[in-house]
Amino acid sequence: MTRLITRKLMPLLMIAYIISFIDRTNIGLAKTHLEANLGISAAAFGLGAGLFFLAYSLCEVPSNLMMHRFGARFWITRIMVTWGLLSAGMAFVQGETSFYVMRVLLGIAEAGFFPGVMLYLTYWFTRRQRAAAMGMFLAAVPVANIVGAPLGGAILELDGAAGLHGWQWMFIVEGLPAVFLAVVVWKLLPNGPRDAKWLSEEQAGRLEAHLRAEQEAGAAESGTHSFAGVLRDKFIVLAIAIYFCHQIAVYSLTYFLPTIIESWGEMSSLTIGLITALPWVASAAGALLLPRYATNAARSRSILVGGLAAMTVGLLIAAVAPAVVALLGFCLTAACFFVVQPIMFAVPSTRLSGATLAGGIALMNTLGILGGFVGPYVMGLLEEATGSAVSGLWFVAALVAVGAVLGLGFPKRDPLVQDRAAKPDQQTAVGE
Template structure:
């Protein structure tokens, strides 16, 4: 990247913050749109894989979840590498490899090839989400991070809003060129990631002092304020190394809450098209359009609520309310039928990304440097085992009971536990101060 620009006028921190949002967030959101599209598009292909290849609901659930096992195991190494080589290069590498493997899903011919490619996709994409969470800590002070995290997570909502109808449309290409519609879907949705990777390399600076849109003074002032916050929080929490994550009760608490949250997110991502398909005789395009509706509400939640989490007390209150909303939404989805059930799924989705951006602000108030990079990856690593468990339980219970909704009660129970845990969340220096008073 070229050196920072020099001008005589110095903008206010608020103006600098708005400029950074405009310059880096659209590219990051675009990357996550493609990432989430490529990891969850099998939801649209579920029923066709069963018909064309004989992959059962249980096997589908295992394959959907295996992505998260290899993804999780590769997260910490990936983030530590990114800390050394920089975000530009590493995010570009991640995007190229996952795009190629996602397109290769068109080659699936049975359960084992399905499992292998899902595991390879997990390894390829590992590090993107925690890598961006770490990257954003280099650009935003604590009070602005929940908003930045929430904007990034818009990528999930956009991917599902666009991806479900697009996937339904691509499934109608069945027979074109001798390929199934789901094969066309994997190829057409996988390759754009490779193209966007080069835009990341060209336009994404690693840190403020490498940017071309901030003055030297603005960049150095921002970096100094961020470093001061990180050091203060890490010192107050007593954390200076990655191994300290394992003894920090607050970070372990975040992991537990995030685990229950991820069970809910990915159960809905992978099984909602199939649930909607059970409501009546619907075409793939109709199923895709209806699948997109809850994710419109998730986008609204990501935009409206995280920006309000400007301090510890507000963050805790919003996190609790969001988990309660997820519990209520899935319970209504389990008993409400087509109309009230969709209302329930919309309620749950509205709260998905009100909560997740807030959770990832906590480690950044308690860690710094390489410990922060590894710590964020560790939180995501353990939490993402929920991404394996949710689809697995949904698929297993569907096979056992014949009902596509039976697994929702398992999610309701675990998310209720997560809601209780949110009441104990504390940020950085807040935790020692409160504990001393108890």
């Protein structure tokens, strides 16, 4: 049954996230064009890039609670329509003020999509399956960058067509598909197992009973039964702190990697886009291959700490090495991005239930993703202060190293996580 669920749900969710991430991050390719056409400085760009996450984070908890109340199908459709229209509307910014306003509005519109999907996956996958499912979903991020960087670079070459700049065409062409895909989501995405026409009533009931028992056991073990108590759970707080450090790295590279590559020499927009895609190829490979091994607490801890340490090494290499070696450093860092992230998001889903789980996942993303504001903002300030596009990498590497140290506090054993030594009837209870 797990294969059936994966086949029916994951392609649609991954395509939606690919479009989401392209729309969220395509301003990285537009950075130098916005500076040339609108006079937006590196510091102003970093602030605008980060304002998305500030607005996004403030709206995530209410958004996830709304999804819990109204259902995934309606709420994810609503999110996609509004973010698609606003992303296309980025083509009409006139200067720093309108740039800030549109980034804030886009953050509000898209808030809740990622934590909503993280919550949605807990409706379908058991604890032992969840890291692999989350890793598969997160593979959409590198795919978005693999596709989006060359696509954006090619669209930028349309500069002057119909009187529009290339960056305006990029926002329009990459924004509107979210609106069209929202129609598909509305028609095909079930709210939960009971609404899935491709599951029998018996299968749906067995799956829901198994997942409900897991959630109740996890909440009983953690002692957290209300949203107010989430931040008193030391393991959730630890996961949030590590996620904050992790997101500083992810979004610093997302927004500033094209600029760093451009600083290596004279290249066309398409060439920059193609080179930018290479670390994301490594990221996709990591997301698809490694999270599946995080089947118990000991493995999860080792993968988390090892992945963050590897990210730190890659960033330090990128900060000091010549272009080709620096690119390998970026590939090493990116390869671990979505290896460690599913492990962090598995924490609240093993310790919370019901509306508390919905709010807890959103709160974790709310606080953690503030790193998406801090990283680009500091990168922009340091680039402007030093004149070097790579100067901010030292700051990012230091924060990721802190995350690796914090990862040592993760438990080595979790009696609620079934490992492969579990009894056969436990492993196959929901058709694994």
